[in-house]
Amino acid sequence: MNIETTRINRHINLGVADFIADTNSDYMHRLSLIADEIEKNSPKKSVILLSGPSGSGKTTTALMLEKMLDEKGHQTHTISMDNYFSPLSEEEKSQLSTGKIDLESPDRIDKELLNEQIKALSEGREICIPRYNFKTSDRDESNQKLQIKNGEIVIFEGIHALNPDVITVPDEMISKIYVSVRTRITCGNIVLHPSKIRLMRRMIRDGNFRQRSYRDTLNMFESVESGENKYIMPYKRRADYDIDTFMAYEMSTYRNFLLDSLHEMNDSPVLEDVTAVLDSLKPISTENVTPDSLICEFIGKGQFTY
Secondary structure, eight states, rough: EEEEHHHHHHHHHOOOOHHHHHHHHHHHHHHHHHHHHHHHTTTTTEEEEOOOOOOOOOHHHHHHHHHHHHHOOOOEEEEEEGGGGGGOOOHHHHTGGGGOOOOOGGGGHHHHHHHHHHHHHHOOEEEEEOOEEETTEEOOOOEEEEETTTTTTTEEEEEEOOOTTTTSGGGGGEEEEEOOOOEEEEETTTEOHHHHHHHHHHHHHHHSSOOOOOHHHTTTTTHHHHHHHHHHHGGGOOOOEEEOOOOOHHHHHHHHHHHHHHHHTTTTTGGHHHHHHHHHHOOOOOOGTTTTOTTTHSSSSOSSSO
């Protein structure tokens, strides 16, 4: 799907509040259709796997889906697959700063533990959910127990959730969802690839929550994209459901965060199309973005948080 910047500006001129509300409502409707299917299949498939590349809105989509299923009477639990990273050895920790450790690799996942716990939950057995500490690259002691009863659902969310080398339990036990930005933005001769929209999301998120400069996030762009093309994209066709997480108003909101800084970073050809598109869009204040918006995962103020 393509959308022109002139069309976005036209919607803004007609009324920002309605534009945002209608966009959010459309996303929730599309997600609710998936929730209906999951509910229908839940007697046989109580475990949901949700995957997507960095900046795709996985976390918020998983929590939105959890809320929908809760409201349908199915108590739902969301677990981040990041907790199943294997602890790094002292030698591996010393190599982190050299870039010799592939942090995107599915080999970082403790596959044996992950699959055993998925199987256990499906069979109604109790598990102790691990907790990974990113500061120490170790697992912390965890007392978080989980045992699901009839009608309850578990969502496992992570970049490797659709990789058959990582998830080895039978497909008959699970439902699979892929989320990402699929829409392209057009502005004259420019066609902005969805990966650039996810880059903007990451730049803002990393600046807000990870004390990382826009330049630092940009410098990671090539390696992150390479990892996604290698480890995530090949498996998206395995999904039972897929959903485009693009919000038509989001780039107009990002304009206030990014545009001045992008002009200062004009030495990077990666940002030329992003800067040109943002220049062409009318701005939207974050005050207009409601807490139920998916983009709050990146700009803050959202209701869907852990």
